[in-house]
Amino acid sequence: MSSGLRADAVRNRQLALEAATQLLRESGATLTVETIAKRAGLGAGTVVRAFGGKDALLDAAVSGLLQPVVDRAHELLETTAPEQALRTFLAELIAFQSANAGVNDRLGGLNLLATNALRAELVRSVEEMVARARRDGAIRTDLDPAVVTILIGESAFAIAKASPGSGDLPAAFITVLMDGLRP
Amino acid sequence: MSSGLRADAVRNRQLALEAATQLLRESGATLTVETIAKRAGLGAGTVVRAFGGKDALLDAAVSGLLQPVVDRAHELLETTAPEQALRTFLAELIAFQSANAGVNDRLGGLNLLATNALRAELVRSVEEMVARARRDGAIRTDLDPAVVTILIGESAFAIAKASPGSGDLPAAFITVLMDGLRP
DNA sequence: GGATAACTGGAATTCGCGTTCCAGATGAGT
DNA sequence: ACTCATCTGGAACGCGAATTCCAGTTATCC
Numbered sequence: 001m002s003s004g005l006r007a008d009a010v011r012n013r014q015l016a017l018e019a020a021t022q023l024l025r026e027s028g029a030t031l032t033v034e035t036i037a038k039r040a041g042l043g044a045g046t047v048v049r050a051f052g053g054k055d056a057l058l059d060a061a062v063s064g065l066l067q068p069v070v071d072r073a074h075e076l077l078e079t080t081a082p083e084q085a086l087r088t089f090l091a092e093l094i095a096f097q098s099a100n101a102g103v104n105d106r107l108g109g110l111n112l113l114a115t116n117a118l119r120a121e122l123v124r125s126v127e128e129m130v131a132r133a134r135r136d137g138a139i140r141t142d143l144d145p146a147v148v149t150i151l152i153g154e155s156a157f158a159i160a161k162a163s164p165g166s167g168d169l170p171a172a173f174i175t176v177l178m179d180g181l182r183p
Numbered sequence: 184m185s186s187g188l189r190a191d192a193v194r195n196r197q198l199a200l201e202a203a204t205q206l207l208r209e210s211g212a213t214l215t216v217e218t219i220a221k222r223a224g225l226g227a228g229t230v231v232r233a234f235g236g237k238d239a240l241l242d243a244a245v246s247g248l249l250q251p252v253v254d255r256a257h258e259l260l261e262t263t264a265p266e267q268a269l270r271t272f273l274a275e276l277i278a279f280q281s282a283n284a285g286v287n288d289r290l291g292g293l294n295l296l297a298t299n300a301l302r303a304e305l306v307r308s309v310e311e312m313v314a315r316a317r318r319d320g321a322i323r324t325d326l327d328p329a330v331v332t333i334l335i336g337e338s339a340f341a342i343a344k345a346s347p348g349s350g351d352l353p354a355a356f357i358t359v360l361m362d363g364l365r366p
Numbered sequence: 367g368g369a370t371a372a373c374t375g376g377a378a379t380t381c382g383c384g385t386t387c388c389a390g391a392t393g394a395g396t
Numbered sequence: 397a398c399t400c401a402t403c404t405g406g407a408a409c410g411c412g413a414a415t416t417c418c419a420g421t422t423a424t425c426c
Contacts (some may be wrong), residue, residue, distance in 0.1 A: 006372055006423055032413060043375035048415065108291060147355045150345055155356070158341030162333055172330045173338075180363025189393055189402055216384060226405035228386075237384065367426105374421070381414085391404070396397100 009024040020061040031058075035054065044047035044071070056109050060118040063114040069096055070118050073125035079165040082132035083139075087178060089129065092158055097160030126153055140183045152177065197231040198223040198361065203244040211287035214241075231249070236294050246297040251299050252279055256308035265315035266322075270361060272312065273339055277353045280343030309336060324365045335360065 003010060019040035023029045033054055037047045037103075051057040071090060077086040085109045107115075129166045139148065159173045186193060202223035204225045206212045216237055220230045232242040255275060259268040280287075290298075310332045322331065342356045 007422065009373060025409065034195045046374055085328065105291065108288065144351060144357045147349060147351050150349060150352060151342070151356055151359060155338035156342040158337040159334070162313055162337045166326060166330060166333060168330050169333060172326045176363035177333065180359035192403060231385065236372065296410055
């Protein structure tokens with residue numbers, strides 16, 4: 001096969017990835033190579049080797065989680081009117097981040113190449129939504145679109161982190177934000 | 184004196200605190216006991232003993248940074264009209280967080296007793312500002328005040344973290360937020 | 367079904383850090 | 397000035413965690 005890996009190595013790679021993803025999403029879990037290995041039913045060495053290091057493994061896991069969100073943004077850009085796309089995407093993004101609360105807190109000091117690329121792509125998509133909504137007259141023109149994009153992205157992120165504690169928060173946020181962004 | 188500490192111990196306590204505060208504010212700096220000790224011109228043992236542990240030392244350092252902000256919130260509550268107080272405080276809070284960027288990222292896993300107390304006090308102050316502004320008719324009443332407070336706090340925090348890269352961001356944020364919060 | 371290269375488990379290694387320890391230094395009381 | 401309790405520097409220690417290593421196992425190819 002194209003990979004050049006032995007069949008068992010391929011299987012174990014997959015097991016390691018799944019175990020890492022699981023543990024990443026379990027808020028309190030300790031995220032050591034040891035625990036990932038135990039969860040996957042593998043030895044520590046195998047887990048590390050599968051991706052070339054712990055960082056790369058987690059990068060793959062986080063990317064896997066993020067990819068559907070990126071796809072969804074593209075889909076909304078193609079199928080939905082800009083303002084509505086922005087609203088919908090924000091709601092879904094917050095729900096996603098909220099469901100994966102704690103993931104981001106445990107990535108400090110890690111070098112996440114693929115993940116950062118996806119994040120950049122996400123920002124690009126939001127930028128495009130903002131630009132289009134603004135062309136439609138749905139967003140005020142006294143602010144730099146790039147600044148508006150950052151504003152949206154960063155605060156959505158923060159709201160998601162805080163929202164497990166308070167269910168109304170995301171809806172309130174979107175209301176306030178979209179009202180504040182109107183011309 | 185009341186402390187019961189020897190004079191040199193008092194002085195070294197102060198040196199350790201200042202060194203810790205400095206390093207905390209220097210974004211890239213490694214924040215180990217060793218580096219703090221070197222900066223203070225002390226031995227590692229002395230630094231640790233001064234406050235009873237690294238956590239307590241950093242707690243004291245962060246509290247020291249935060250205290251003026253808390254005082255300022257109280258002052259604004261006493262001297263300024265609610266809506267204006269909120270605007271002003273937000274701008275100052277963001278400027279402060281921005282100037283101390285990176286401090287918050289390095290506090291993961293630490294037990295910061297005094298700091299958390301100050302943070303809670305900060306939230307209480309903002310809550311009071313929101314409540315008063317709402318009574319004045321300056322803030323929409325279709326949202327739970329507690330939710331509005333969290334909304335403000337969390338997003339201000341996020342904006343501050345992102346703002347070193349983009350100077351217009353804080354002003355844009357406050358504009359959008361306050362417009363969105365109007366009745 | 368052998369031969370061989372690839373892969374595996376998990377023990378040993380390494381590394382970064384906070385804390386502890388203690389022989390020597392130093393401030394405080396007289 | 398003398399004494400002694402307190403404090404100091406920094407080496408040694410303990411601990412958690414990633415990585416490396418290697419003897420043994422297993423897939424793959426003929």
